[in-house]
Amino acid sequence: MQPVPLTFADGTRLLILPHGGRVLGVFPPDSDDNFLWTRATITPSVPAISINCDHGRWDNPGGDRTWLAPEVDLFIGDLARPTATYTVPNALDPGTWTVTSATDTELCLTNRTRLRLQRTAREVCVCLTKRVHSARNPLDGTSLAATGIPYAGYTQITALEVEVQPDAPVQLGIWNLLQLPQPGVMLIPTREYANPQRVFGSLAADELIAEPHFVRWLMTGNGDTTKIALQATALTGRAAYLRPTTTGDLWDLVVRQFSVDPTGDYVDALWDNPQHRGWAFQACSARGAHRFNELEYHAPAVTTIAGANCRRDESCVWAYRGTLSVIAEVAHHLLGRTLGLSHGEINALIDW
Secondary structure (H helix, E strand, C coil): CCCEEEECCCCCEEEEECCCCEEEEEECCCCCCCCCCECCCCCCCCCCCCCCCCCCCCCCCECEEEEEECHHHHCECCCCCCCCCECCCCCCCCCCCEEEEECCCCEEEEEEEEEEECCCCEEEEEEEEEEEECCCCCCCCCHHHHHCCCEEEEEEEEEEEECCCCCCCCEEEEEEEEEEECCEEEEEEECCCCCCEEEECCCCCCCEEEECCEEEEEECCCCCCEEEEEEHHHECCEEEEEEECCCCCEEEEEEEEECCCCCCCCCCCECCECCCCCEEEEEEEEECCCEEEEEEEECCCEECCCCCCEEEEEEEEEEEEEEHHHHHHHHHHHHCCCCCCCHHHHHHHHCC
16 A cells, blocks of 8 residues: 655645555645655655565554553563563554545544553454644744745544443553654753663663753664653643754754653563553664664553543644754754764764
8 A cells, every 4th residue: 555645735745545544744835855754765746655564474564553551461472571572463553454534634543452461361342543734834923934944734533432441441652753863863852851761772871861850862873772751740741852854954853842741650560570561652772774763752550440441532744844054043943952962973874
């Protein structure tokens, strides 16, 4: 199945792949350079990508995907050997996503499926729905709009419904993530000083910097695959990814706005401590056969008790392309933080 195009009044162009339920391409007006990472090059003029439809193995095409948490219940067969027993469930990805409604400017996808919870050996029926439409440019009406910086954006509304369990409650949470090209810098505004938790992999001493109200991760793709996580209480509801493009002196800034409930029940857990939950934001640098970085967020869980078996989540993606000086202003306006990148860090990204 090939991607479905959407075009918004502001010039944003999207390519949405029903197979796997992904926003695969995000393009500003007059450019075929994708803001997102995809395994194969895809453009609005040539919207074709080779997808392995063999349900015997997972095939990651990239883009903006929706999974469910907790990872320790749905993806890991044996917590004593998490890497060796990690499997993406076919029920989630590619799933059985179908287009339930479509116009030139909005698309709705639905995945009705059955999942197995590894630790309890239980099965549960779920319905995931994703609706994608336009997002207002938050720079409209500001002085930055006068710079004419190219913009593309969209709103994603994700809904999860879980069948009510009569014997014991089940907890599942929406888990959305963007896959983005390497190298780049993950920018995470925080409410106060936050100490990110390393989930797996290794970090060099100078690549992750935690400051009061800001976490920066220089994700150059060196070393092994690595993931970090932050608790909901640390987050402001926005995070961004900055990277140099391959076309001269232009840089991309991709911002995701998402809801955060500091008192919400976030069920994703650490692999080595499944009882330690509450992780609402994660970032991952994939450094294997396919190299990309991920900006991930979670929504509070659905708990299957009477009258509380569904959850609706809304997020926006805002993407910009411009010179580093203009992009730095945009980042400061949207994140409330100064980039603070050194010349050495900038050169490391450009020369990667």
